[in-house]
Every structure is written in C-alpha cells, then in structure tokens.
Amino acid sequence: xxxxxxxxxxxxxxxxxxxxxxxxxxxxxxxxxxxxxxxxxxxxxxxxxxxxxxxxxxxxxxxxxxxxxxxxxxxxxxxxxxxxxxxxxxxxxxxxxxxxxxxxxxxxxxxxxxxxxxxxxxxxxxxxxxxxxxxxxxxxxxxxxxxxxxxxxxxxxxxxxxxxxxxxxxxxxxxxxxxxxxxxxxxxxxx
Amino acid sequence: xxxxxxxxxxxxxxxxxxxxxxxxxxxxxxxxxxxxxxxxxxxxxxxxxxxxxxxxxxxxxxxxxxxxxxxxxxxxxxxxxxxxxxxxxxxxxxxxxxxxxxxxxxxxxxxxxxxxxxxxxxxxxxxxxxxxxxxxxxxxxxxxxxxxxxxxxxxxxxxxxxxxxxxxxxxxxxxxxxxxxxxxxxxxxxxxxxxxxxxxxxxxxxxxxxxxxxxxxxxxxxxxxxxx
Numbered sequence: 001x002x003x004x005x006x007x008x009x010x011x012x013x014x015x016x017x018x019x020x021x022x023x024x025x026x027x028x029x030x031x032x033x034x035x036x037x038x039x040x041x042x043x044x045x046x047x048x049x050x051x052x053x054x055x056x057x058x059x060x061x062x063x064x065x066x067x068x069x070x071x072x073x074x075x076x077x078x079x080x081x082x083x084x085x086x087x088x089x090x091x092x093x094x095x096x097x098x099x100x101x102x103x104x105x106x107x108x109x110x111x112x113x114x115x116x117x118x119x120x121x122x123x124x125x126x127x128x129x130x131x132x133x134x135x136x137x138x139x140x141x142x143x144x145x146x147x148x149x150x151x152x153x154x155x156x157x158x159x160x161x162x163x164x165x166x167x168x169x170x171x172x173x174x175x176x177x178x179x180x181x182x183x184x185x186x187x188x189x190x191x
Numbered sequence: 192x193x194x195x196x197x198x199x200x201x202x203x204x205x206x207x208x209x210x211x212x213x214x215x216x217x218x219x220x221x222x223x224x225x226x227x228x229x230x231x232x233x234x235x236x237x238x239x240x241x242x243x244x245x246x247x248x249x250x251x252x253x254x255x256x257x258x259x260x261x262x263x264x265x266x267x268x269x270x271x272x273x274x275x276x277x278x279x280x281x282x283x284x285x286x287x288x289x290x291x292x293x294x295x296x297x298x299x300x301x302x303x304x305x306x307x308x309x310x311x312x313x314x315x316x317x318x319x320x321x322x323x324x325x326x327x328x329x330x331x332x333x334x335x336x337x338x339x340x341x342x343x344x345x346x347x348x349x350x351x352x353x354x355x356x357x358x359x360x361x362x363x364x365x366x367x368x369x370x371x372x373x374x375x376x377x378x379x380x381x382x383x384x385x386x387x388x389x390x391x392x393x394x395x396x397x398x399x400x401x402x403x404x405x406x407x408x409x410x411x412x413x414x415x416x417x418x419x
Contacts, residue, residue, distance in 0.1 A: 024399065028263060035256055040248035047249050057255050064259045073349075073399025083240035084402060091403050094208050131241040152207045153242055159209050181203040188238055 009128070012037075016081040024072035031068055038082065039064075042089040049093035049156040059096050063089045094156040137187035145180025148173065202231035206239065219360040219405060223353070223392050226409040233407055313391050315414035317342060327391060327414060334382050336375040341367035342411045344395045350411070351400050354381065355390040366400050367393065387418040 016037050022030035042063055046056035066088055074084055138146050148162050157165075163173035204210050205218045222229045311329040315338070326339040341350045350367040352375055362384055365375035377385065394401070395408035 028260070031263060032256070032260060035259065039256070040250055041243070041246065043251040043255075044246045044249040045243075048246060057251050060251055060255060061259055061262070065262055068263050070399040070402050073397035073402055075347075075397055079237070080240065083237075083243055086243040086246070087236060087240065088402055091208075095404070098211075131244060134238065134241050149207070150242075150245075152209055153239060154245060156208055158211045160211060162209075177209065178200045178204075181200045185200075185203070 013081065017076045020071055020074050020081050020084075021076060023068065024074060031064075031071075034067065034071075034085075035064060038085050041082065042085060045086060045089040046093045048154060049090065050096055055096060055100070056093070059093050060089070063092045066092065090156060097156060133188065137184055140187055141180050141183055142176075145176050145183070148177050149180050149184070152177070202228060203235045205232045206235035216360055220355060223355060223361055223394070223406055223410045223413075229406065229409065236403075309418045311385060311387065311416045312419050313414035313416045315391060315393065315412045317412050318410055324414070325412065327416075329377070329385055329416065331382070331385070334377045334379065336364060336377055336385075338367060338373040338375070340371070341373050342393055342395075344411075347398055348395050348408070349398050349400060350393050351396045351406070353392045353394060353406060354384045355392060356384050359384075361392065361406055363401065363404065364391075366396075385416060387416060389416050390414070391416060 019030045019033045023034055043060050046059045050056040050059055159174050160170055163170045210218055222232060313327040315325040315327055329336045344350050352364040352367055353361040354364055355361045362381055364377050367373040391414050392410050393412040394406040394410045401407045
C-alpha cells in the first residue's frame with residue numbers, strides 16, 4: 001500500500017469529511033469534489049440495485065441533489081462520510097426499484113462475488129476494525145443465512161424477491177434471514 | 192422466541208428494506224411511535240454500513256456531473272428568477288388595471304368566486320404530554336402548512352414535519368425552521384396525502400433533515416388532521 005495522499009485512509013476520509021461539511025455551507029467547489037471522490041462508488045451502488053445504466057444515472061443525479069440539500073445534516077463524529085453517502089444512494093436506488101416494479105433477477109450466488117479486495121480510496125475510508133468485526137460475524141453464519149443477508153444488502157431486494165431468486169417458499173426465506181439476523185446481532189453485541 | 196429478539200429483527204428488516212406492502216408500512220409507522228425501535232433501526236444501519244466496501248465501483252457517464260452541477264446552480268438562481276417573474280407579472284397587472292380603470296366608466300369586471308377547497312387543521316400534541324399543543328392549519332389552495340410554533344429541539348438538530356397516511360410510509364413535509372409561526376410549503380406531489388384523518392408527526396432530525404427520507408430521530412409530537 002502506498003502512502004500517497006489518495007490511498008492514505010485517514011487522509012482520504014478527512015478530506016471527504018471536510019468537503020462534505022463545506023458542501024453543507026453551500027460551497028459548490030467542495031460539492032464538486034465530493035462528487036469526484038465518491039461518484040464511482042455511489043454509481044456502483046445505483047447500478048447494482050437498479051440493474052440498468054440509464055435508471056442508475058437518473059437515480060445518481062437525484063442522490064447528489066439530495067446530498068447538496070442535506071449535507072448540512074451530516075455529523076462528522078457519528079457516521080463515516082462514505083457510509084452516509086452510500087446509505088442515501090442505496091435508499092434512493094431501492095425507492096426507484098420499488099416504484100418501477102423492477103424485478104431484475106440475478107442469481108443469489110452473485111453476492112459472493114462482490115467482495116473487492118483492491119485498495120480503493122473510498123473503501124479504505126471505512127473503519128477497518130468495524131469492517132473486520134462485521135465480516136467475522138457474517139462468516140459465523142450458515143451459508144444460506146449469510147448469502148441471503150448479503151444479497152438483501154447489496155441488491156436492495158425484499159423477502160419475496162430473495163425467495164423467488166432461489167426458489168424457496170417465502171416463509172422459509174424469512175426464517176433463514178431472521179435467524180441469521182438474530183445471530184448476527186448477538187455476535188456484534190458480544191464483540 | 193423472546194420478544195426482545197423479535198424486536199431486534201424487525202428493526203434489521205427495516206434497515207435492510209426486506210419488507211413490502213402493509214408489513215413495511217406497519218414497521219415504518221412503528222418507527223414513529225416507538226423511539227427505541229427507531230434507535231434500533233439506526234443501530235442496524237450503522238452496523239451494516241461497513242459493507243459499503245463490497246459494492247464494486249463503476250464510472251457514470253461524463254455528462255452526469257455537468258447535469259448535477261447545473262441543477263445545483265439552478266437551486267439558488269431559480270428562486271430569484273421566480274421572484275423576479277412574480278414582480279414583473281404584478282407590475283404588468285397593475286399597469287393593465289390602471290389602464291382598464293382609466294378607460295372604463297363603470298366596472299364590467301365581475302369576480303367569479305371559485306368554491307375554495309376546505310382547509311385542514313390539527314392540534315399537535317407533545318408525545319411526552321408536557322407543554323402546550325401546537326395548532327396546524329393547511330390551506331389546500333396555496334399548499335401551505337402553518338404551525339403556531341415548533342417543539343423545542345436540542346442544539347444542532349431540527350424539527351421535521353411528517354404526514355402518515357392510513358396505509359403508507361411516513362412522508363416528509365418539510366423542516367420547521369426559524370421562529371414564531373412556521374410555514375411549510377408542501378411539495379406538489381405530497382399535497383394529495385393531506386386529507387381528513389391522516390396523522391401529522393414531528394421528529395427530531397440532524398440539521399438538514401432526515402438523511403434517509405424516513406424519520407430517524409424520536410417523534411416528539413403528533414396530531415390528526417381534520418376538515419373544517
């Protein structure tokens with residue numbers, strides 16, 4: 001790992017935090033930098049959940065307008081800037097998906113291919129310790145529980161979509177996920 | 192299964208967005224009614240947030256940045272333009288009216304009264320039962336909601352007004368900022384939600400309002416809209 005500014009996690013995170021706070025003061029140059037630092041990640045989220053490029057770009061547009069209006073509410077002490085932005089993108093993309101009745105079905109196995117180990121600037125802005133703990137707890141779940149929870153998170157899909165994708169009854173899917181979430185909670189609380 | 196564990200999982204289901212239809216609407220209403228549940232949902236959002244690293248990056252088209260920056264420019268300019276347009280229109284009306292008056296000996300302009308849509312009012316009561324209720328009035332003609340005041344919120348927080356329909360998730364109507372009578376211009380696509388019997392709620396949110404589009408902080412006051 002290099003120690004250059006863009007790849008230094010703490011520096012990258014501090015930079016994004018500063019730009020986001022300045023965006024809250026209606027600083028357009030700062031907002032443009034927030035876009036340049038984060039649009040690849042947020043577009044990746046929109047594309048994954050919407051499943052089509054044009055819709056994902058429209059959603060991305062709405063996401064950044066919301067970021068512009070809501071940046072004043074970002075609390076640097078509480079949330080990591082990229083998590084805050086990603087939550088907005090995920091929710092907006094899910095809204096689009098639900099509103100358009102899209103059922104772009106992908107195989108549940110896709111969730112396993114997501115983990116990207118390259119050191120991407122935005123990724124390294126996350127608290128490594130928190131990420132390690134979460135992964136350790138997810139790894140402790142049964143495969144089917146973990147796959148379902150990961151797919152729900154990354155693809156923004158509901159119980160019924162999860163059940164359809166791997167052709168199990170809705171009740172079965174709900175009980176896998178609920179059991180998995182309970183175990184996840186106990187594990188995270190114990191850590 | 193102990194009820195406490197059930198509770199946790201329902202909060203996770205909201206955070207993940209697993210629920211649909213009535214189940215989802217009920218869970219979202221629960222977020223408004225139960226501060227502990229809302230806090231649990233926030234806990235799950237934070238707990239899962241590190242997974243963000245797992246989404247692959249992808250480059251949007253180059254023109255998206257320009258579109259966004261243009262929209263943001265418009266955000267401020269548009270209001271100034273609107274006011275200028277209103278001023279110009281008013282001035283033009285005045286000139287026309289003066290000209291008409293000058294030309295006509297007797298008035299031939301008859302005012303046609305449209306039946307005004309009925310106003311809606313609500314008494315918004317503090318959730319903790321302490322303090323006075325706030326009066327809310329909604330004028331369907333102007334799309335403006337007025338509140339006689341706003342609940343006190345901690346520093347660096349803002350009160351956000353929500354409408355909760357009978358079978359839908361809560362929708363934001365806007366932030367209660369400033370002093371004295373608070374005026375909220377209800378967005379056009381939200382006006383249809385305001386009708387007799389729906390619930391208004393005020394939650395405490397980070398500055399700028401809820402980042403998720405749903406209430407994230409405690410609900411400090413609620414009331415029911417009634418036609419007058």
